[in-house]
Amino acid sequence: MPSERAMKxxxxxxxxxxPGKLRLYSMRFCPYAQRTRLFLAAxxxxxxxxxxxxxxxxxxxxxxxxxxxxxxxEKDGKIVYESLVCNEYLDGIYPDKCVTPSDPLEKARxxxxxxxxxxxxxxxxxxxxxxxxDERPALGKQFLDGLQFIEKALTQPFFSGNKAGALDYNxxxxxxxxxxxKPIGVELSVDKFPQLxxxxxxxxxxxxxxxxxxxxxxxxxxxxxWMAGSPDYDIGLEE
Amino acid sequence: MPSERAMKxxxxxxxxxxPGKLRLYSMRFCPYAQRTRLFLAAxxxxxxxxxxxxxxxxxxxxxxxxxxxxxxxEKDGKIVYESLVCNEYLDGIYPDKCVTPSDPLEKARxxxxxxxxxxxxxxxxxxxxxxxxDERPALGKQFLDGLQFIEKALTQPFFSGNKAGALDYNxxxxxxxxxxxKPIGVELSVDKFPQLxxxxxxxxxxxxxxxxxxxxxxxxxxxxxWMAGSPDYDIGLEE
Numbered sequence: 001m002p003s004e005r006a007m008k009x010x011x012x013x014x015x016x017x018x019p020g021k022l023r024l025y026s027m028r029f030c031p032y033a034q035r036t037r038l039f040l041a042a043x044x045x046x047x048x049x050x051x052x053x054x055x056x057x058x059x060x061x062x063x064x065x066x067x068x069x070x071x072x073x074e075k076d077g078k079i080v081y082e083s084l085v086c087n088e089y090l091d092g093i094y095p096d097k098c099v100t101p102s103d104p105l106e107k108a109r110x111x112x113x114x115x116x117x118x119x120x121x122x123x124x125x126x127x128x129x130x131x132x133x134d135e136r137p138a139l140g141k142q143f144l145d146g147l148q149f150i151e152k153a154l155t156q157p158f159f160s161g162n163k164a165g166a167l168d169y170n171x172x173x174x175x176x177x178x179x180x181x182k183p184i185g186v187e188l189s190v191d192k193f194p195q196l197x198x199x200x201x202x203x204x205x206x207x208x209x210x211x212x213x214x215x216x217x218x219x220x221x222x223x224x225x226w227m228a229g230s231p232d233y234d235i236g237l238e239e
Numbered sequence: 240m241p242s243e244r245a246m247k248x249x250x251x252x253x254x255x256x257x258p259g260k261l262r263l264y265s266m267r268f269c270p271y272a273q274r275t276r277l278f279l280a281a282x283x284x285x286x287x288x289x290x291x292x293x294x295x296x297x298x299x300x301x302x303x304x305x306x307x308x309x310x311x312x313e314k315d316g317k318i319v320y321e322s323l324v325c326n327e328y329l330d331g332i333y334p335d336k337c338v339t340p341s342d343p344l345e346k347a348r349x350x351x352x353x354x355x356x357x358x359x360x361x362x363x364x365x366x367x368x369x370x371x372x373d374e375r376p377a378l379g380k381q382f383l384d385g386l387q388f389i390e391k392a393l394t395q396p397f398f399s400g401n402k403a404g405a406l407d408y409n410x411x412x413x414x415x416x417x418x419x420x421k422p423i424g425v426e427l428s429v430d431k432f433p434q435l436x437x438x439x440x441x442x443x444x445x446x447x448x449x450x451x452x453x454x455x456x457x458x459x460x461x462x463x464x465w466m467a468g469s470p471d472y473d474i475g476l477e478e
Binding site for chain 1: 328
């Protein structure tokens, strides 16, 4: 297992993973990479991780993944990137404990919730993190209004039914990070978000969520370094 | 078959399609809706169309599809929106002549090309259409640089192999509209884009492409009305 420390510009390209071995290129605090880490944990897949410095990206990383983002999977000389693409690919090549729905309508329903998430929620999340103080009340309202679409989509214990599945894992990373919006006055109240707040409690109990979890303090520490323009990818790791 | 004229704010909600019948909500010149029209044509699926005025959207349309965009499918009380979601859903419920790949790696490859398309090409297409004249040379270069990723992804007669498939249909609508960039000096040369220019010739021969086709003149006329802020959705239709 290589070091967890993020590899940056100038680093030597790591040798390819051995035959049949799966490798994940990740960044420890990236919510998109966490989507894939959750899939891997839920399915019990063995893999190795190489963390990448997304501010000073190694050339070899950009050659593998021209979008320059994580997650990226590598196996037997094949590269797959984009979180949702990686996750469906994992269910395709490791069909045990498949978490992607096979029913066409249920699959479409989950994809439509993610489309609402992208269009109505996620942009405001990042604007809240980086926006000016006087813009925050309006952005906070837009963010919470958007989240009502997600609240309404949750009609069972989990987004995927009675058990957590693809949609739960693909949404969770930003809910784990909601704590970062609390200091700026944005949080989910039980009365306005009864389904989502109860779901968050249920998610926190799942072994796969615990495996991929960072504490509010770690997220806050990373967020602070990121907003200051010098993200500390190696928080909590030994030298 | 209802009129092809676009329905707008204040129109009465059309009664639902009959049992087992498929309906497409569309806009005649929308490239995203064309993706789904191409799937429907390639698969030979019977459907009815309701065109929607996307500037003055009917309330009943926004209730069905909260993102307010086309394509939208309706069948037996179920609604599906977002072009890629609609298309995979169609292959799921009408498995005859399936054009979505079943191999996980090939499916991932096609999705990655679409991710490159979204990140490296499509934004510049719209900026070129709406941007200022002095920005066009830089935007044109970025657009053509991005298209090189797509050129490199085309290593067989079609993006999907020896026959047109999902990726071909999901990319084609913007290639049909490339003619709109010609007057502002942006076009694909055979020497820089030998694969894409040959592919365009092949695509134009396909019956499904012909079925969903509008001429350069019609695209130009619609584009002009759209950029002037009063899109003419009903070009060429009788009163």
